[in-house]
């Protein structure tokens with residue numbers, strides 16, 4: 245299965261999707277699984293290799309989601325799998341909060357070395373993106389002795405109570421779960437592609453928040469995504485991050501960069517914030533860091549991470565097997581994967597721009613590197629709004645063997661494994677265009 249040399253071909257579909265085995269699994273699972281999961285398409289995966297997935301019925305799919313920006317080195321990259329196998333035969337767990345082991349120490353050193361900016365760093369390990377955000381909130385409050393956090397509308401930082409309190413993406417994610425963490429303010433996030441619609445968030449903070457409701461010296465941190473992820477792959481105006489850095493410096497506020505989706509090479513730089521030459525005080529990581537193993541981390545300036553023993557920890561954070569997978573991932577990223585992501589990002593961008601010239605449903609192409617999105621129009625003729633058109637396109641692409649995912653109100657995101665090849669991009673774009681033609685016809 246999944247012959248990695250045979251790329252210029254479409255995924256082979258042996259049954260209608262979902263096939264009979266997938267249908268049986270879905271029917272058995274539905275009564276027992278949490279209904280909070282979204283599952284836009286009925287994909288039941290058996291195995292994965294590179295960008296290729298095989299479902300339980302033997303159908304092939306090209307994965308342009310990387311399990312939501314996680315499998316940076318592709319599904320089951322041999323170098324990552326070998327590191328996991330080796331580590332899992334030596335040590336599965338020992339609790340890094342209480343004891344030391346070499347692989348955690350090596351990963352901390354690697355992350356401290358590659359994190360953006362020259363200031364010496366320290367690393368704290370967690371298990372997920374949301375946990376990294378929790379750690380950042382706690383560290384920012386602890387270090388500054390201030391309570392308040394500023395976050396952005398459209399932001400997604402996770403779903404644990406602290407992270408959720410910063411998330412400003414969809415009401416569904418917060419509804420019924422309040423009260424949220426106190427002392428959080430949301431402000432508008434600006435977009436480079438719609439500059440005329442923007443409220444200038446830096447002026448908004450200084451002219452409205454700091455003058456009318458919130459003393460600046462109550463604010464511990466501003467938490468921001470360098471490019472908004474779930475919010476729609478929104479790239480901010482060129483000077484935004486530097487102005488945010490200056491604002492933080494003026495008021496003694498920490499700048500916390502959520503690189504959970506955009507980091508680890510995805511945008512063609514190791515960290516997206518490097519596109520703007522800004523050094524954050526705390527960087528939050530997860531997703532792509534270990535190519536599929538659960539791991540999160542925060543990397544903070546050394547003098548910022550000043551909490552004492554016992555202040556914060558997690559039993560599983562920095563698990564040895566996850567750390568080994570992360571070290572293998574970083575080796576691949578540094579060898580050539582970041583550069584490859586940059587090149588393939590340009591290729592994918594060219595293809596999407598070409599598609600936008602041919603297809604009337606596309607409103608905009610945006611993003612950086614392999615973090616790209618297509619924003620769609622609604623279809624007045626059939627009365628479908630843009631979100632409905634998007635959802636239909638995701639479904640039609642899936643039925644042809646291409647797995648893609650929505651983001652924002654009416655966009656489709658492309659966040660494939662960074663190992664994606666030119667041929668795989670060509671095949672994915674051909675499937676996407678066919679699906680789009682069908683959706684344009686209202687089918």
Ligand SMILES: Cc1ncc(COP(=O)(O)O)c(C=O)c1O
Pocket residue numbers: 372373374375377400401402403469473474502503504505506530531
């Ligand atoms: C930017 C960003 N931050 C935080 C998170 C939360 O990560 P997790 O789902 O691992 O808790 C996500 C997940 O999509 C994300 O995209």
